Amino acid sequence: MSRDEEKRRAALKALDYIEEGSVVGVGTGSTVAFFIDALAEMKDRIEGAVSSSEQSTRQLKGHGIPVLDLNSTGTLPVYVDGADECDPHNRLIKGGGGALTREKIIAAASRKFVCVIDAAKQVDILGKFPLPIEVIPMARSYVAREIVARGGQPVWRENTVTDNGNWILDVHNLRIVDPLGLERELNQIPGVVTVGLFAARPADVVIVGGKVR
Ligand code: 5RP
Secondary structure, eight states, rough: OHHHHHHHHHHHHHHHGGTTOEEEEEOOOOOHHHHHHHHTTTTSSSSSEEEEEEEHHHHHHTTTTBBBOHHOSEEEEEEEEOOOOTTSSSOOOOOSOOOOOHHHHHHHEEEEEEEEOOOGGGGGSSSSSSSEEEEEEGHHHHHHHHHHHOOEEEEEEETOOOSSSSSEEEEEOBBBSSSHHHHHHHSSTTTTTEEEESSSSSSSEEETTEEEO
């Protein structure tokens, strides 16, 4: 089965978790793009969506799905999103698509986080995929030096500005044996907006190519 087909099947399976009449939290990326297309088929049975990116917002609106403000919805029952890596404890690396900050906010504000991936995203130890970190632009070099001091190799994702007007460092050369500890530590560096580690708030359900793991 191709990776795209695995993503499509995972996205379709996620529909099982959508509650009638609810507001759905929607992530970002190619797997989520399949999910949005599938969600459109049942758009009359949901109130709307909270979107994690301008990209997903455009696709949702294109299907006529109302996009709502998280400030007015309260806690969401379900958030559906992809990931770049997923370990056996459902801890994730996210942010390959640059939407990590809004993704982390919506995941935190949701009761259930349903993560949709293809099998290649499953790893024993996180860190082969470069860890995205969103930074305030003026802090880029400072944060990069702090990361080098911790053994990482930050690479500036040039020509990328996030939906929040910030920049992204992709950190190579990390073998993340303590994801929660690293997430907390990196969060403390001034200028860091969001670390693409989802360990404090891991996924509740992981769907791999159509099967719940
Ligand atoms: C975007 C993300 C995506 O969920 C992640 O990059 C996976 O994307 P895809 O489904 O295209 O493989 O975190 O910021």
